[in-house]
Amino acid sequence: MRTDGLGTSKTNTLMQEYATLIGDAVLRQRTRVAERKARVEAELATRVKSEFVSNMSHELRTPLNTVLGFSKLLKEHGERRLSDEDIVQYAGLIQDSARHLLAVINGILDISKIQSGTYALDAFEIDVAAVLRDCVAEAEAAAEAAGVTISLKLAFSLPLVRGDDTKLAQVFSNLISNAVKFTPRGGAVTIEALERGDSGVMIVIRDTGVGMTEDEIRVSVEPFGQVDGARTRWREGTGLGLPIAKSLVELHGGEFHITSVKQKGTDVTILLPPAHQMSPVEARDAVFGQGAAIHPANY
Ligand SMILES: Nc1ncnc2c1ncn2[C@@H]1O[C@H](COP(=O)(O)OP(=O)(O)OP(=O)(O)O)[C@@H](O)[C@H]1O
Ligand SMILES: [Mg+2]
Incomplete structure (x- = not known):
């Protein structure tokens, strides 16, 4: 084995060349992996987007067809000799469909604002207990009509949270309305708010209703995801409430x-x-000032 200076420098040069080659190979591999990841993510985003658009057009078309169909019948009421009862029924269907359309459009606008990161939130100190009290009071009539009891349990003292009281009210109202809607007559809905030491407030909205499997839970937080296909879906709601509520909480x-x-x-x-x-x-608020748009942490 040669140990002279010449041999050592040759070995060093070879080692350096090897190191450069390995370095280049690692870099190329990392670039390939990053490119593949970016491609997969872009494909996934495109797929999610086109699924969203196709669901959205379906959700808009269904009620719009009802409006068109029944308004045509009303227009032809002379030839068709519609009874007063028919007229009232058709007008009611048109009104339901228009209300539903408005809810879908508002929900879609919310979701697209959230997705594009242009959703503006207020940032005030909020008394969650007061917001919950209002939401429960609002839900009482619907709960009574559904034969479901509704009760609110508040911890003696709750820390203030920072955020947007209107948006938090939207979250709680949607969850309470779900709890009432998916609980059969005789069931119970309980809303509880607890202090979590130094970590803020925990709110639990609990019902004794139909429940969901793990897969159904995954569907329920997707836009337009409704679990119970047997019901007349578009009369039940838009399927946008949960994904919006989840995003608002994360914001x-x-x-x-x-x-x-x-x-x-x-x-x-x-x-x-x-x-x-x-x-x-x-x-x-610290960086951009109050009311600026922020990106959801996770959607
Ligand atoms: N508390 C619950 N118990 C059982 N299933 C639920 C509950 N909450 C939601 N779900 C299921 O998840 C689906 C999605 O809920 P989400 O609030 O997003 O939509 P929705 O209530 O159908 O419509 P909207 O909120 O627009 O009125 C519901 O259609 C239902 O199938
Ligand atoms: Mg809902």
Whole structure:
């Protein structure tokens, strides 16, 4: 084995060449992996987008066809000799469809604003208990009509959270309305708010209703995802409430979890950070000023 200076420098040069070759190969491989990942992500985004658009056109067309069909019948009422009862029924169907269309359009606008990161949230200190009290009071009539009891349990003292009270009210109202809607007569809906030490507030909306499997939970948080296909879907709602609620909670720097047991009931748990912690809303205010758009942490 040669140990002179010449041999050592040759070995060093060879080693350097090897190192460069290996370095280049690793770099090429990393670039390939990154490119593949970007391509897969782009394909997935395109697929999700086109599924969303096709669902959206279906959801808009169904009620619009009802409006067109029944308004045509009303227009021809002379030849058709419609009874007063028919006329009232058809006008009611047109009104239901128009209301539904408006709800779908509002929901789609919310979702696309959330997805494009242009959703503006207020950032005030909020008393969650007060927001919950209002939401429960609003839901009482619907719960009574559905034969479902509704009760609110509030911890003695709850820390303030930072965020947008109108948007949080939208979240709670949607979850309470789901709990009432998917609980058969005789069931119970309980809304509970607890303090989590230094970590903010935990809100649980619990029902003793129809429940969902794990797969159904995954469907339910997708836009237009409705689980029970047997019901007349578009009269039940738009299927946009849960995905919007989840995104709004996440925009507040919070967490959104659903646990459910089929035929036993569903728990929706929301964790909101306390006002003094740096939430995304607060971070946005610190950097851009109040009311600026922020990107959802996760959608
Ligand atoms: N508490 C619940 N118990 C059982 N199933 C539920 C519950 N909440 C939601 N789901 C299921 O998830 C689906 C999606 O809920 P989401 O709130 O997004 O839509 P929706 O209530 O059908 O419509 P909208 O909210 O526009 O009125 C529901 O259609 C239902 O199938
Ligand atoms: Mg809903």
